[in-house]
Amino acid sequence: MSERRATRQRRAPPRTPPSVSSDALLADLVVELRARGGRLTKPRVAILEALASAQHHVTGEELAGIVKQVQPSVHAATVYRTLDTLEDIGIVYHVHLGHGPAQWHLTAEGHQHLVCEQCASVFEVTDEDFAPLQTRLADRFGFRMDPRHFAVYGLCAPCATLADQGRAPSVRTPRARR
Ligand SMILES: [Zn+2]
Ligand SMILES: [Zn+2]
Numbered sequence: 001m002s003e004r005r006a007t008r009q010r011r012a013p014p015r016t017p018p019s020v021s022s023d024a025l026l027a028d029l030v031v032e033l034r035a036r037g038g039r040l041t042k043p044r045v046a047i048l049e050a051l052a053s054a055q056h057h058v059t060g061e062e063l064a065g066i067v068k069q070v071q072p073s074v075h076a077a078t079v080y081r082t083l084d085t086l087e088d089i090g091i092v093y094h095v096h097l098g099h100g101p102a103q104w105h106l107t108a109e110g111h112q113h114l115v116c117e118q119c120a121s122v123f124e125v126t127d128e129d130f131a132p133l134q135t136r137l138a139d140r141f142g143f144r145m146d147p148r149h150f151a152v153y154g155l156c157a158p159c160a161t162l163a164d165q166g167r168a169p170s171v172r173t174p175r176a177r178r
């Protein structure tokens with residue numbers, strides 16, 4: 001009986017489950033929003049609720065869909081505007097993981113992203129992983145780096161190994177068509 005290994009199977013590691021329940025997280029967010037002088041409007045609460053219970057990255061469009069289920073009167077345009085306001089307040093932030101739409105995150109659950117160019121796996125890493133570079137750029141150039149805004153691209157460990165062995169699968173995203 002031969003044991004076959006699924007060597008081609010590459011997935012991002014599972015998200016670490018939030019340490020607090022989404023209800024407790026939402027309560028914290030509401031407190032934080034008020035502390036920062038933000039008003040507690042219905043769309044804001046619905047968006048924070050959706051983000052607090054989301055187990056994955058969500059786009060503005062997906063958020064608008066979730067909010068519409070809870071509050072049908074809230075239009076997508078309001079959701080986009082509210083996201084911008086919440087970002088200005090510092091409660092949420094958006095990330096570009098690739099060419100697709102931005103993904104929204106709660107600042108309270110902030111992290112950085114590494115994306116594999118070969119297999120498109122997304123890895124979440126901590127802010128501390130970027131701290132040495134952040135410090136160096138600040139010291140040398142006075143530059144205040146924002147590593148959260150865009151993902152860092154490269155090769156994940158299995159893809160890097162395959163590339164070293166000259167066996168990198170050609171699964172790159174096709175270039176834009178003419
Ligand atoms: Zn993320
Ligand atoms: Zn990979």
Ligand SMILES: [Zn+2]
Nearest residue numbers: 094096102149
């Ligand atoms: Zn952006």
